Amino acid sequence: DARVTQTPRHKVTEMGQEVTMRCQPILGHNTVFWYRQTMMQGLELLAYFRNRAPLDDSGMPKDRFSAEMPDATLATLKIQPSEPRDSAVYFCASGLPLVGPQETQYFGPGTRLLVL
Amino acid sequence: AQSVTQPDIHITVSEGASLELRCNYSYGATPYLFWYVQSPGQGLQLLLKYFSGDTLVQGIKGFEAEFKRSQSSFNLRKPSVHWSDAAEYFCAVVDTGGFKTIFGAGTRLFVKA
Numbered sequence: 001d002a003r004v005t006q007t008p009r010h011k012v013t014e015m016g017q018e019v020t021m022r023c024q025p026i027l028g029h030n031t032v033f034w035y036r037q038t039m040m041q042g043l044e045l046l047a048y049f050r051n052r053a054p055l056d057d058s059g060m061p062k063d064r065f066s067a068e069m070p071d072a073t074l075a076t077l078k079i080q081p082s083e084p085r086d087s088a089v090y091f092c093a094s095g096l097p098l099v100g101p102q103e104t105q106y107f108g109p110g111t112r113l114l115v116l
Numbered sequence: 117a118q119s120v121t122q123p124d125i126h127i128t129v130s131e132g133a134s135l136e137l138r139c140n141y142s143y144g145a146t147p148y149l150f151w152y153v154q155s156p157g158q159g160l161q162l163l164l165k166y167f168s169g170d171t172l173v174q175g176i177k178g179f180e181a182e183f184k185r186s187q188s189s190f191n192l193r194k195p196s197v198h199w200s201d202a203a204e205y206f207c208a209v210v211d212t213g214g215f216k217t218i219f220g221a222g223t224r225l226f227v228k229a
Contacts (some may be wrong), residue, residue, distance in 0.1 A: 005161070043206070043219040056216065091159055104150075105217065107159030
């Protein structure tokens with residue numbers, strides 16, 4: 001049963017610290033999405049990769065957030081420095097577009113981040 | 117710009133009763149529409165999707181949805197709700213660029229015994 005995995009599942013840190021979240025997409029999937037979910041904003045797309053290349057990161061605060069795919073099996077989302085307003089659940093999703101736009105996105109369990 | 121509206125923030129139904137969750141979208145052409153479910157502490161899981169063809173779409177867990185172009189709607193239905201269906205449900209549409217999924221705000225479903 002192929003799944004998207006995310007680590008860590010929970011992270012508590014202090015303001016100003018660097019946070020790195022990792023995602024392993026489903027083997028063979030060539031699209032990766034990073035989302036942030038909060039009560040106030042709902043689900044927000046932060047970044048999108050296809051074949052490891054970033055196609056859209058317009059939803060990401062550029063001054064402190066960065067997203068990369070060092071290889072096809074690993075996507076990372078970094079926050080440096082972190083701020084309390086970054087507290088949220090961060091989801092990674094992967095997909096395999098077959099016909100026209102992207103097909104189903106498969107979501108990981110999320111990383112719950114709390115910045116004190 | 118495309119948008120998705122889920123008018124109901126939360127809904128409560130009795131176990132065994134029927135369910136309909138509303139979704140309206142704003143899009144100029146034929147949209148690609150999805151329904152996802154999120155259980156507490158979990159990621160989103162696809163219930164069903166509509167790309168073209170038959171406007172009544174069957175999904176997992178006994179859910180179905182009907183695409184109505186005239187009403188710009190894609191409502192989710194289930195004839196008999198189970199307690200395990202309590203979760204948050206998201207309607208989504210793929211934007212004109214073909215990759216950015218726009219999610220509605222979600223509808224939280226409560227199931228009472």
